[in-house]
Amino acid sequence: MDNITENILELHDVETFIGQYHILFGVNITVRKGSATVLLGRNGGGKTTTLETISGLRPPFAGTILLDGKDIAGLPAYEIIQSGVGYVPEDRDIFSDLTIEENLLISSRKGNDYDKRLELVFELFPDMKKYFKKKSRILSGGQAQMLSISRALINDNKLILIDEPSKGLAPILIRELIDRINIIKKDNTVLLVEQNWEMATSVGDYFYIVQDGMTVFECTKEELLADDTIKQKYLGV
Amino acid sequence: MKSAMKKSYRYIALVLAILMIGALALAGCNKSEPAAGSSAAPAAGSSEAAEEPEVTGPPIKIGLLNETSGAYEQWGKMELQGFFSGLYYATDGTMAIDGRPLEVIVEDTTCDVGVGVQKATKLLEDDKVDILSGTCISSIALAVMDMAAEKGVPYVINCAASDDITGANFNEYTFRTGRNLTMAAEAGLGFLNEDEIEGTTWVVLAPDYAGGRSGGESLGAGVEARGGKVLDYIYPPMDCTDFTSYIQKIKSLNPDYLCAAIVGNNFIVKFPQQLKELGALDNGMQYVTSIADFDFLKTVGEAGIGQIGEALYHYNCWDTPANDALIQIHQELYNGEYPDFWAGESFVGAQAIVLGIQKAGGTDGQAFIKALEGLEFESVKGTYIIRAEDHQALQPMAVGRIISDGNGGATVEAAAIIPLEGMTFPVTAPGRA
Amino acid sequence: MKTKNKLVLALALLAAVLVVPALIGSSYIHSIIITICIYSIFAISYDLLLGYTGIVSFGHTVYFGVAAYVVAFTTVKLHWPFLAAVGMVIVVCVAISFIFSLVTLRTKNVYFSMVTMAIGQLFYVMSTKLYAITGGDDGLPGVKSIFPNKTVFYIAAVLILVCVYLFSKRLVNSPAGRVLQGVKENDARIGMLGYNTFKFKSIVIQISGLLAGLAGILYVNLNGIATPSILNSSMTLQILFMVILGGVGTLHGPVIGAAIMQIASIVLSGFTTRWMLIFGIGFVVVMLFFPKGVAGVFDRFSQPNQLRKE
Known part of the structure; x- marks a missing residue:
């Protein structure tokens, strides 16, 4: 079992600027393979910026980011993505002019077993099969979210980053999504930002509280559910 | 209901726009004469006109490239009016040479090289003109002169002034009666x-x-x-x-x-x-x-x-019979207007064309060239000599x-x-x- | 309209365009068709940038004009054979597209457009000032056409246009083409899918530049002279008009736009010297009522079942 890293992602003292603003002051995260790690915290704490830094959308100012042991800090986004990272942004951001099929085709990278992955996508999100040839602008908010996740899923990624998956979804859809993510996380590790307590605790195995640009607390699901004060202290609920 | 209202406003606007365009088009129609593509000589009614001559041969076709529209349309107008005045003068008002009537086909270059070349193609290959003339724009002249030479059609340039026309780009079918920049x-x-x-x-x-x-x-x-x-x-x-x-x-x-x-x-x-x-x-x-x-x-x-x-030319500077004739004919043909600037050159070009055809006894290209080379004649500014070496007209300058x-x-x-x-x-x- | 019927219609149109003018036998009409083909190729190259990749360049005519000047200079002054001149055009167009690619890297949107316009005008000024090389305002005359007559030329021009069209169609429908359309919609997002957008944009800029250069080669063959007017920004704007008028992002739209502009200017200038004014008004009217261009008019009729979610 040598050379198989337990941690698919490690962030050490990562700092990021947006323009002249120092947003991340020192973020330390470990994402274990086959699990779902959740970033919690109040708005404006730096959670989305953390995901953007990992994916390469924003270059880090300092620190190391190890993806499966390889330092990816400072690499251009497309190289990081090609190394096996999928990114589902907060605003869905699908190509409305293209059909669902075209959206998936365009996301499928070289060397990918497209047909096999497509089967998985259809299993998890049957609506994708239903509207496969239709232009994606006709999709509802929930379906667009599914497409966005499917795009990250169409490749057998090492890690999938999801920013607020439950945002704008009706409760019943949130519950369906919880089930899906719990399936996905096993083969394709997931790191997500989530404000919705139910989703976060149903899906997450490990938690980091990100506040004022730093990781201030980490714990497991059991620890989080056992101690009410964590929720009050950091999330102000 | 709302969008239906909007729709009818749109259609009203569309109809108004069409009417406006139509009105402008009609207004524009009565502008300068002759309209591009026509082959009319201007209305005669001049005392210079002799009796209707007997037609003894096929018409002589002269193609005139002209800046009828565009940035230089004022210059185009001058060249056109001077040219017709010159034809009138040189043919004693008959607009015919040796019994063959002159047919002038005027084409608008719109001051664009591409259009100029297209129109020259039409004149040279479709209309098959015997002689080509015109344009004030040197780049058009430079492009067209190669085409005319290829077709063996003499090209007499009245106005375009680049030295290269009778210099670096010279070919034997091209003549220039106007003055060059040097x-x-x-x-x-x-x-x-x-x-x-x-x-x-x-x-x-x-x-x-x-x-x-x-x-x-x-x-x-x-x-x-x-x-x-x-x-x-x-x-x-x-x-x-x-x-x-x-x-x-x-x-x-x-x-x-x-x-x-x-x-x-x-x-x-x-x-x-x-x-x-x-x-x-x-x-x-x-x-x-x-x-x-x-x-x-x-x-x-x-x-x-x-x-x-x-x-270059002002009617008040010259005291020659030809200049007097130019002023008189021009005023008769064009509502009392004095000939302006380029008219003084295109008059000469037209005259040279007529003289050349008369001397050559026809419109054969080579004969025409031989006729013009070294030709000495009296015109607006006095004595002109078309230099045999480079086909540039030597002339007095004011x-x-x-x-x-x-x-x-x-x-x-x-x-x-x-x-x-x-x-x-x-x-x-x-x-x- | 069914695809099969569309194909039959297209072939019939092509046959008509190839055969009928030859029968009419008017060199003037042949030269008009050649001109339409030249501007169509030029406009298609522009649509690849504007309609498919979302790149708004105001310096595109640089390729067209420089290609014409390169052919003129090498064949007339240096007495190179035509194929060597074409080779030089390819080299120069690739070099110029390299410059434009770098600009896309450094600037975005409005700034990009302004910089491209500046580059374009730089070339224009060079063509008027370096008159030892370029002949200045008068231009570089003396280019001999490689086609023996206008009939052969127009047939060749139409066939070349068809090839360019098919090639471009193939390009935009390929996986790479889809990526380009993604770039147009959201540049950053495409990067997030793992695509090196700079590489893709560079390639489409190069292809588009070479096609514009091809149009320039044909132009100088037809007119025999290269003049500064083809490097002026007004030329780029003309092409922009053609693309938008015909229908941006369609490939056949630019061809329609080029044809309409050529024919309208000829027909209108035959009636009045104020034709440019009328053309301008007409253009505005068309854009008000058919914002998708002329091609958009036909689209509406052929797809009544299109789902609309506006």
Whole structure:
């Protein structure tokens, strides 16, 4: 079992600027393979910026980011993505002019077993099969979210980053999504930002509280559910 | 309900737009004559007209490329009107040569090279004209002359002035009766004898674009060739409106002569005005510049009185039978208008075409070429000789002086006439010297 | 309209365009068709940038004009054979597209457009000032056409246009083409899918530049002269008009736009000297009522079942 890293992602003292603003002051995260790690915290704490830094959308100012042991800090986004990272942004951001099929085709990278992955996508999100040839602008908010996740899923990624998956979804859809993510996380590790307590605790195995640009607390699901004060202290609920 | 209302507004707007376009089109229709593509000679009704001549042969087709629309349409109008006046004169009003009626096909170049080439294609290959003429724009002329030569059709250029037409780009089918830029520059200085220029100091000014710069350089070269010294070349940008800094520089240089190759309203009007205002002329510095068309005289007005320079053509400068005829015919054909600028050149071109056909006894290309080479004839400015080596018409040139016309406007008198012998520019056509 | 019927219609149209003018036998009409083909190729190259990749360049005519000047200079002044001149055009167009690619890297949107316009005008000014090389305002005359007559030329021009069209169609429908359309919609997002957008944009800029250069080669063959007017920004704007008028992002739209502009200017200038004014008004009217261009008019009729979610 040598050379198989337990941690698919490690962030050490990562700092990021947006323009002249120092947003991340020192973020330390470990994402274990086959699990779902959740970033919690109040708005404006730096959670989305953390995901953007990992994916390469924003270059880090300092620190190391190890993806499966390889330092990816400072690499251009497309190289990081090609190394096996999928990114589902907060605003869905699908190509409305293209059909669902075209959206998936365009996301499928070289060397990918497209047909096999497509089967998985259809299993998890049957609506994708239903509207496969239709232009994606006709999709509802929930379906667009599914497409966005499917795009990250169409490749057998090492890690999938999801920013607020439950945002704008009706409760019943949130519950369906919880089930899906719990399936996905096993083969394709997931790191997500989530404000919705139910989703976060149903899906997450490990938690980091990100506040004022730093990781201030980490714990497991059991620890989080056992101690009410964590929720009050950091999330102000 | 709301969107249905909006829809009907849209359709009203559409209908109004169509009506407006239609009205404009109709208004435009009655504009200049002849409309492009027509083959009419202008309405006769002139006392010069002889009886209807007997038709003894097929019509002679003359193609005329013309800037009927576009930035240079004023010039196109001048060339057209002078050309028809010349045909009239040379055929004694019959518009026929040796019993063959003249058919002139006018095509609009719209001042664009691509369109000019298309229209030339039409004239040369579809209409199969016997002789081609026209265009004021040198790049069109340069492109078309190659085409005409390929088809073996003689091409007589009246106005386009680039030296290369009878120089580097020469071919035997092309003739030019108008003057070229070197001749213009020479004439600009020709009014001064060699001794007068020798030892004098000059400043040359021109707008900063290719034509201005080359015009300025020709002038400077002419000055230095005559023993003068050019102190400086000044090239303000074409859209310059405030020449103060340039005029200050000129004043500080204090030359004997300030020579300008000018184009554009600012240079024509504002520059001389500002020269006067800043007292630049108070030290006896003489201002020398080209004198252009009626528009130029109108714009420069009082500010221009006293200016001296090459005058391509102004009807008041010439006292020849042909010039009198040009004025008379032009006024009869075109509502009393005086011939302007280019008309004085296209008249000559038309005349040369007629003479050439008469002398060649027909429209055969080679015969026409032989007929024109070395041809000497009397026209607007006196004696013209078409130089056999490069097909450029040698001709007298006028140095004009702007004077008051007695009505608050400006006109031109001849300050000096440089005779034909005074034109000494070299043959630059490759292999023809 | 069914695809099969569309194909039959297209072939019939092509046959008509190839055969009928030859029968009419008017060189003037042949030269008009050649001109339409030249501007169509030029406009298609522009649509690849504008309609498919979302790149708004105001310097595109640089390729067209420089290609014409390169052919003129090398064949007339240096007496190179035509194929060598074409080779030089390819080299120069690739070099110029390299410059434009770098600009896309450094600037975005409005700034990009302004910089491209500046580059375009730089070339224009060079063509007027470097008159030892370029002939200045008068241009570089003396180019001999490689086609023996206008009939052969127009047939060749139509066939070349068809090839360019098919090639471009193939390009935009390929996986790479889809990526380009993604770039147009959201540049950053495409990067997030793992695509090196700079590489893709560079490639489409190069292809588009070479096609515009091809149009320039044909232009100088037809007119025999290269003049500064083809490097002026007004030329780029004309092409922009053609693309938008015909229908941006369609490939056949630019061809329609080029044809309409050529024919309208000829027909209108035959009636009145104020034709440019009328054309301008007409253009505005068309854009008000058919914002998708002329091609958009036909689209509406052929797809009544299109789902609309506006």
